[in-house]
Amino acid sequence: MNPILAVALKEFQDGLRNRWFISITLIFSVLSIGLSYYGSAASGQITAPSLSTTIASLSSLSVFIIPLIALLLCYDSFVGEQESGTLLLLLTYPISHGQLLLGKFLGMGSIITLATVLGFGSAALLLGFNSSFAAVLPAFSLFILTSILLGLTFVGFAFVISLSVSEKSKAAGLSLIVWLFFILVFDLVLLALLIGIENGVSQQGLVQLMMFNPADLFRLINLAALDTGDVNGVLAVAVNSSHSAVSLLLVMLAWVIAPLLAAMTIFSRKTI
């Protein structure tokens, strides 16, 4: 068997075995179905919210949860094997560093991808039956696609973390910091820039800054596709920019590949 496939298969089976797959799928489906039906309860209404409100609230919640799940799933992928001695053993097998990395990425990436498709897809199906598929499908496809890309990006981040440290606990701590940075700190700094310095950042400049954060990109793409009336905050400014969805998606794809390349560089220099 091709070594990449062998590793991918093993990682995928591990994900099924330790209930990661089923948990992630459940979380995603409960989240999306819940928001689709009861999302407006917070604003005092009991009617089902509009599709754009649903997607807007889903993306603001997913941006917290997807990166966290990806980091939790993968932070010990290398450092764990290093601690148990199997990484050393694997490297004496006819498998290169690149093949091992790619195999793990494929295996764990498939877990996240499949869970995203099934979890959010279930909500899309339910909504589709209740309203019309013509409206639901395009909105949800974009949302699911970007969720997958966001998940894969943070899988790559987790690999970089896992390869840079030599203890599991450090990898866990570092993962939390990375999560905090991209999900909270980055936005706070942007907001501070926007408000604190008058005319410091133009709208165009703001969008460009957001390219440096895959989580912001994720929100940007999803919210830009909606009626802007449902969007507020920093993003409302950015959403009105002229970037096309395709070019933003390409930047997200670059965010998937870049951490993998970084992980590869670290891996090939690592002494075990």
Place this chain on the structure above:
Amino acid sequence: MSETIVLLEQVNKHYQKIKALQNIDLRLEAGEVLGLFGHNGAGKTTMMKLILGIIKVSAGNVSVFGLDPLDKQAWASRKKIGYLPENVSFYDQLSGTEVLTYFARLKSAPKNQIVELLEKVGLADAKDRAVKTYSKGMRQRLGLAQAFLGDPKLLLLDEPTVGLDPSATQEFYSSVDQLKSSGASIILCSHVLPGVEQHIDRAMILSAGKSAAIGTLSALRDAARLPVSIKTQGINGALKNNEQLAGFMVAHNHLLVPESQKVQIIRQLMEFENISDIQVEAASLEHIYQHYLADNKSSIEQGSKL
């Protein structure tokens, strides 16, 4: 004509300022079993990693199956190498069969070998249990089964008998003999010495990254000029009175005699009428090991004083 499997020439390996290995020369032929001995940190594992192609030499040459193990071309020969690392704990969630299936896939080893190997190492009953329920000895056996996957022509075993009970140790050594007779070369790395003697062709003793001695056991024994220990019973006080024998006495019934004079002394001892028992023991591997390590240490100490 036998084929050279592993060749090390003037190999040096430094980690930052630590000299892990210095000027190591080694040639391992097909079908040869080498015992690699030394304290913790003497460089045994580093040497294995060099041969396995996990780390790069700082100076010198390593060649395995005629190729640099870090070379891309050496990729194919990795299938012919089996390695048992020290302290490997494998994947706790997987069963024994699943662990071996994974490694067999990576090594492109035939599937039917998995059941065979699990039986061979005595894990047939536990093969469907998760590895986390295994005892230390069982994990070690799983590690051995993993190293025997495929058709290895070179085996590097780091502390293979740690945690094994005596009968499992015996079985392990018989598989070593079997692999040896099928033409595989084996490097056994250990600091547990008893029992290994009959199964190795040559021994290499490492001390602080240097090769303290290398050769067949009998050659090492000769070169070390280690005395033969003779214990007698029944003569007691009479030994003291014999001028020639008294020179070798270390205790009232214990003599340490040079190898060359062994037979002559025994003959003399047999002349005592009241001798009831005699024990003759040649220097064991352990004595040889101690001797060379002590030797090396004193020469290092002298060197540092100068």
